[in-house]
Amino acid sequence: MVRLVFLGKFGDVAPPGLAEISLPGDVHTLGDLQHWLARQQPLLGQAMAATRTRLILNQCVTHDLSCPVADGDEVAFLPPMSGG
Amino acid sequence: MRITQQAFDPQREVAAFTAGRDDAGALVSFVGYCRASTDGAAVQELRIDHYPGFTEKEIARLAEEVSRRFECPELLVVHRVGVIRPGEAIVLVAALSVHRANGFEAVRVLMDYLKTDAPLWKKESGPDGARWIEPRPEDHARRMQAEKGRT
DSSP: OEEEEEOTHHHHHSOGGGGEEOOOTTOOBHHHHHHHHHHHOHHHHHHHHTSOOEEEETTEEEOOTTOBOOTTOEEEEEOOOOOO | OEEESSOOOHHHHHHHHHTTOOSOSEEEEEEEEOOSEETTEEOOEEEEEEOTTHHHHHHHHHHHHHHHHTTOOEEEEEEEOEEEOTTSEEEEEEEEESSHHHHHHHHHHHHHHHHHHSOEEEEEEETTEEEEEOOOHHHHHHHHHHHHTOO
């Protein structure tokens, strides 16, 4: 299972059932995961496409969408931050 | 640093932070409050989301950077998350330093960093609905200015 975290406005459009998913067979990287989510959840896909989206893998910032994703990982999707 | 769901009393936090300290010559503190209106629109509540673990780590990293840069070893950051009502404190930043100049700069720059770089997401709700807030251009400008001043 992979744990998904949607922050800010992404949390408004991500269904609660998406918190933990079994990794689909054709999803191997962060980029694959983002595309798969956009296909499964068009509203979420639109929200992510409309703004700058940062991905955090296991609590570490990553800019590399070719990073592999595996069972036990946690992936967070961050819209632009509001700041403190 | 501390992230809290509970309302906090900035004066009590500062009193605990300074208790027993006779080695510092200056205390500088800043408190940000939830306003009852933004750009003329009423605000009934503010909701702040955070990413547990990551948000704490990032704010601690920013505070450590400012602490080193201004030779200001003692910094306090308390940040509210969850639902906040107008008049309640959102953020407290305080610095204990030997002289006042470093304390003022440390608090100002750390707040500039927090306004743009802290992994927090704010949603304002009022009679006309709710909206997510992103940093204003002037916040980014101050952040750039703070970055330029790095030595």
